[in-house]
Amino acid sequence: MRKLLGAIAAVIASVTAPAVAQTEDAYAPARAIVADIGKIVTPNGVQETFEATLGGARQVVNVRGADKDNPLLIFVHGGPGAVEMPFAWAFQRPWEDVFTVVHYDQRGAGRSYPLNDPATLAPTMTPDRYRDDAIELIELLKKRYGKRKVVLMGHSWGSIVGLSVAVKRPDLLYAYVGVGQGIDFREGEKAGMAWTRARALAAGNKEAVQAIDALAPYPQGEFTIAKADGWRKYAIPYGSLIYNKPDLKYYFQTPHLSPEYGPADIQAWGKGSEFSVTTLWPRLADVSFKPVRKMDVPLVFLLGRHDYTVPSPVAAEWFGKVQAPSKTLVWLEHSAHMPMVEEPGIFFAALLRDVLPLAKDKP
Template sequence: MKKLAVAMMLLMAQASYAQQCATSDSGCKERAVVADLGRILTPGGIQETYKTRIGGIDQWLNVRGQDQNNPIILFVHGGPASTAMPTLWQFQRPIEEYFTVVHWDQRGAGKTYRETDPASIAGTIHIDRYVDDAIEVAEYVRKRYHKDKVILLGHSWGTIVGMHAAIKRPDLFHAYVGVGQVINVRDNERILYDYAVKTAKEKGNDEAQKELASIAPYPGDQPITRERIIIARKWPQYYGGMTAYRDSSLYFFDGPLLSPEYDKADVKAIDEGNVYTLEKILPEFVAVDFKGVRTFPIPVVMFLGRHDYTTPAMPTVEWMGKVKAPYKRTVMFEHSAHMMPWEEPGKMLVSLLDYVRPLAVKTKR
């Protein structure tokens, strides 16, 4: 009976994609191939994408893992509004053998952005609201999948939400993992800008030098506006500060086009949600500062990219040297910039197994 059920699930999924490809856009067959590769059919596995009520609105979750007995990672994506759900297929499959991974499209992001009239949530785009949402997601996941605690992992902007959530509700989490951690935004902006200026001069890039000079001194004492931050980040990312050794990150920005979870409207919503959210959250974002946090209530592990000039590693290294925590570990990804899970997926898996999974298993015992 179990084999029959699995076969029926497979046939239904294939039929669903066949129907979509008969009426949908180009690229559908390619998405079907990705979906087939990523299909989870192990007896104890889980694969589901659904919306649920979080923070008073419908928000989307994606849950994948080969064995539901494994620890859960709650992945808090970056941005703001740069959801990781549509590119998880690029790096996550090996992780799913040892963890159940929950992705969450935050308010104003991706599939969640499409669920609600943006005007109706305009007044809720605040860091505190995201933190409360993350806590609510953690509580929901813990209850639905019968876990005492989950592992909280934040990437980029998600580290701001994750750090606050871990401090506010440490009882929910085995550990906190910061991937491309933000400690102080203004420090980060100064470091990445100085790197861009130095590198542009070394490379003799007149265009970059002119653009960067137009916002000098940066960040300085002036407000960090959307226009200034776009220029400041354009050139360090061009010089490998987002993806090491690359002047672009096409794999990430166009990766959603091959996502089985996202249709064309979902993909379009990524950019729309990013613009919508950044405009509202920017004043709070640039004021973020965790340098005053000297004690951390749960184990903390930082995954840092040696070449990261989006959220530079050094402020986090310095913070980790001072903070007191039940357990702390810094892992440097030598061939990564800001996108460690995508750039060094092997090291990502090994580091999770070596430094994070034992914390969840030990707590469980």
């Protein structure tokens, strides 16, 4: 895989390369242990994976929970193309005691990537289409599990999809939960570049400073993944993605132990990530929620204090101005862009305290 999104793609390439796949069976015993530990055995539980056709594209959906009567929580993954299904086993199990948790690999991503012809899919990959896919999925899941509404959680790129759903169809949601929340792509890129340049300057990293300066006038003008890669490859070692953890190798090995992902699925993860980000990124340049001043659904933002992959100060500023039936902003002080992984206990406590009470039908 050619280099995309700097250090992230380099690590993805290393763990999805054919040489790794040849030895993939070595992970099978560990996957079996993880599967056994995570198996849902409660009488009213649910543990299933199925295909759904959303907007004409086949997509893989995974549902897990200890009690079908619990509220549905749908997780919209980031990227574009950065699926969370194969990582969820590492942080999600406690959620499943109080929510029925849904992951889906979006069009062109992960296990959904080989189900559709990329040439046919590419023209459909627009922010509005991903929003409408999510709406179709919500409607499908409500009918399948007999629910009135759901909790929608969007992470990173998925937060653009999720917030778009909340704007268009608040009637479908008990609450919207934003994690690594994006608000304005150009403003976010500008803030991330400035933070990275300041860190590099303080560290005496002349190479990084010069490389970032050379990207000008980005994020204005042409909006390409090469430009985005040009500063993120320096930001990630400073902890913009995972706080105080510049080496991401072991985190990106997590899918090898996932009961939901086999060797072929891991290969699809890498190919789908490349396809999704190159296809979709240029179409995101002018996506912005800054004009939105009123929401008709409760909002909960769970933001990493050190997130400069999708800079959290941009999200916090918008959150402070928008009107909503209720608003809760939770800062995770020792997290960057992956707070559910970095501070899983505090993250789960926030779900119990600030999200679960919202997931109730009003008389």
